[in-house]
Amino acid sequence: MLSEHTIQIVKSTAPILQEHGETLTRHFYQRMFKHNPEVAPFFNPAHQQAGKQQRALAGAIAAYAANIDNLEVLGGAVELIAQKHASLMIKPEHYPIVGANLLASIREVLGEGATDDIINAWAEAYGFLADILIGREKQIYQENAKKTGGWEGFKPFRVIRKEQESRNITSFYLAPADGAPVPTFKPGQYITVRAATPNGSTTMRNYSLSDKPGQEWLRISVKRELPPEANTPAGYVSNHLHDTVEVGDLVDLAPPCGEFFLDVSERHTRPLVFVAAGVGVTPIHSMLSAAVEEFAERDIILIHAALNEEVQAFRTTFGALAQRHRNLKVYYRYSDAPANNTRTGNASTGLVTAEYIESLLPGRDADYYFCGPQPFMVSLYHGLMQWGIPASQVHFEFFGPRQALEG
Numbered sequence: 001m002l003s004e005h006t007i008q009i010v011k012s013t014a015p016i017l018q019e020h021g022e023t024l025t026r027h028f029y030q031r032m033f034k035h036n037p038e039v040a041p042f043f044n045p046a047h048q049q050a051g052k053q054q055r056a057l058a059g060a061i062a063a064y065a066a067n068i069d070n071l072e073v074l075g076g077a078v079e080l081i082a083q084k085h086a087s088l089m090i091k092p093e094h095y096p097i098v099g100a101n102l103l104a105s106i107r108e109v110l111g112e113g114a115t116d117d118i119i120n121a122w123a124e125a126y127g128f129l130a131d132i133l134i135g136r137e138k139q140i141y142q143e144n145a146k147k148t149g150g151w152e153g154f155k156p157f158r159v160i161r162k163e164q165e166s167r168n169i170t171s172f173y174l175a176p177a178d179g180a181p182v183p184t185f186k187p188g189q190y191i192t193v194r195a196a197t198p199n200g201s202t203t204m205r206n207y208s209l210s211d212k213p214g215q216e217w218l219r220i221s222v223k224r225e226l227p228p229e230a231n232t233p234a235g236y237v238s239n240h241l242h243d244t245v246e247v248g249d250l251v252d253l254a255p256p257c258g259e260f261f262l263d264v265s266e267r268h269t270r271p272l273v274f275v276a277a278g279v280g281v282t283p284i285h286s287m288l289s290a291a292v293e294e295f296a297e298r299d300i301i302l303i304h305a306a307l308n309e310e311v312q313a314f315r316t317t318f319g320a321l322a323q324r325h326r327n328l329k330v331y332y333r334y335s336d337a338p339a340n341n342t343r344t345g346n347a348s349t350g351l352v353t354a355e356y357i358e359s360l361l362p363g364r365d366a367d368y369y370f371c372g373p374q375p376f377m378v379s380l381y382h383g384l385m386q387w388g389i390p391a392s393q394v395h396f397e398f399f400g401p402r403q404a405l406e407g
């Protein structure tokens, strides 16, 4: 347990660290990559570039400091971080590296304000949180290794099928190259792809499993990331997969992880509402495919938002599922103007707002699962909070470090 003295110091210095949060974490990453370049391949440079990872870490430190005497409230955050770390093979030996650079950064950013007492308290608090994460990550590694078809670390999978789902989304069907069984996973979870980089290193990306569990493959469906503006590089791994990975090729995968999943053991009758935007449809497709088989007695509603029909994936599959399962209703919402005024029935033009969702539901009380870009997530989250939906019924995933929803 942390001493009362440490708790007092961490709580009293939390506001100062929060004030300097992003400066501190930016400094921390620069420092760590300079002093310990061996950990750089774990991190996605694009997340650093956009400041997302710095904000996620600053937010985690602030939340930890504010709740240091009531850590139960951080349970969800700890699980999210542990699953992310386990997906990237973060191991106990990496924690002292992060700890040393974080404490040195606190000293360097706070200057004379960082007394030995403060640094010692934060060192103890860091060690305490590190032990919680290390413990949970160890369990995840063990669970992933011991299940049928499970493994630890990266293992080669062969591409057995490559299929274009829309103008910019392509699916890769992956089977273990060693002939082992395909492991089960929870619908909504993601795997990690490791790819070689031109400088002789490697880089990792998470991809949600887009098919339901129990198939003879793990399937990922990847959107080609174009440069956001002139003179910026195109997305590295997504373009590598689209352009150079073909049927017969090997791809290194780490086991399924993630805390955004459909709990098929739940036995209540509330409607299930799935809302996806763009390529955020991948975990939703997996969950929906499992849900229609598990929950014949529940109303299930899918809303898929996309720019237009050309970039929308899985429309045919969703249509077929709705044909087969009377309890499933499917709606498409496009933000681009319609081509040839062809949208009728369950397809409409506009944004996905709380009012739009409400117009499709039998009632507000439902379990909500959503995934898409930040503005979409913020708007949906606000709507659900205003309706008073309990947090336990609201589930979402960011395709990157968790970003603010309250903003």
Ligand SMILES: Cc1cc2nc3c(=O)[nH]c(=O)nc-3n(C[C@H](O)[C@H](O)[C@H](O)COP(=O)(O)OP(=O)(O)OC[C@H]3O[C@@H](n4cnc5c(N)ncnc54)[C@H](O)[C@@H]3O)c2cc1C
Binding pocket: 044, 045, 046, 047, 049, 190, 205, 206, 207, 208, 209, 220, 221, 222, 223, 224, 225, 226, 227, 228, 232, 233, 234, 235, 236, 237, 238, 239, 279, 282, 283, 397, 398, 399, 400, 401
């Ligand atoms: C849990 C989870 C699940 C995911 N599931 C899926 C999924 O199912 N399908 C899917 O397609 N994606 C998914 N993603 C996203 C995926 O992990 C990758 O982030 C995505 O494919 C982009 O990776 P990339 O290597 O192509 O792009 P990156 O190289 O990481 O670049 C990302 C973006 O930043 C831009 N960029 C890169 N470098 C710079 C720079 N120096 N300056 C300015 N801009 C820059 C790129 O053009 C690109 O738009 C998921 C992510 C997470 C965390």
Ligand code: HEM
Binding pocket: 039, 042, 043, 044, 045, 047, 048, 053, 056, 057, 060, 061, 080, 081, 084, 085, 088, 090, 091, 094, 095, 096, 098, 126, 129, 130, 133, 400, 401, 402, 403
């Ligand atoms: C107590 C210590 C730590 C805390 C509180 C912490 C916190 C976090 C948080 C909040 C995220 C973002 C999760 C998300 O929203 O997806 C994250 C991601 C990550 N962490 Fe940690 N972390 C710790 C230790 C470590 C260590 C020791 C390493 C090893 C080098 C590490 C490597 C990573 C990586 C690679 C990511 C993903 C980054 C990306 O998306 O580019 N972390 N961590």
